[in-house]
Amino acid sequence: MHNKDSFYRYGKDRDGYQKYLCRKCNHQFAPDRPMSKKVPKYPRCPVCGKATFLHHDYEYYSNYRCCDKKCNHSVFVPKPNNILPASMSKLVGKNDFKRMRYPVHIIVTALSMFYLGKNSFRNIALILRVAHNVKVSHTTISNWCKKFAPFFNNLFGTYANVRF
Structure with missing residues (x-):
């Protein structure tokens, strides 16, 4: 059994409560510290x-x-x-144009030429180089189509029922 002389003060814990140390078993404890429930x-x-x-x-x-x-x-x-409601939708992939190297209008032009004009990636790269003086790789245009396909599919689904 432990007696009074086997304990001595051992500094304070991070919240300022007095800690004690047992000389026999080296057990540290703070008797005044309230028990945390969580x-x-x-x-x-x-x-x-x-x-x-x-x-x-x-x-x-x-x-x-x-x-x-x-x-x-x-x-x-x-x-x-902590998951936002917008991220819990069926939309997967990139849904904004942040941190993109090329301007938004170049990306949208390339995507519209691919999805609406049925052009090849190499043909779109050639058109962008001639018309806008922007050198874009056909692989980059392919990656844009993979990234932004769900975004444009979602936009098409929301605006498909709208009549002008």
Whole structure:
């Protein structure tokens, strides 16, 4: 059994509560600290089954790492309540023109020539070079069509029932 002389003050914890250390078993504790009701439940490592710790907490997901230094596996857990309603639609792919190298009107022109004019990617690249003096690769135009196809499909679905 522990007596009064086997404990001594061991500094303060991060919230300012006095910590004590047992000289016999080296157990640290803060008796004045209130018990927290909310204990985070971290997932187990899917590789080794050991405990994980929170490595990064992002807006839409949390990154947990395995406590075993040999394993060091990362686990990404999405936060379902932080997903915006717009991202939960059937729209997949890029839906804005941010961070694009070329201006929006060049991209829209190329996409409209492909989807409405039924031109090839190489032909569209040639037309853009001659008409707009913009050198765009046919592979870049192909990537634009892959990225923005769901966006234009969604726009077509919303405006297909509108009569002018």
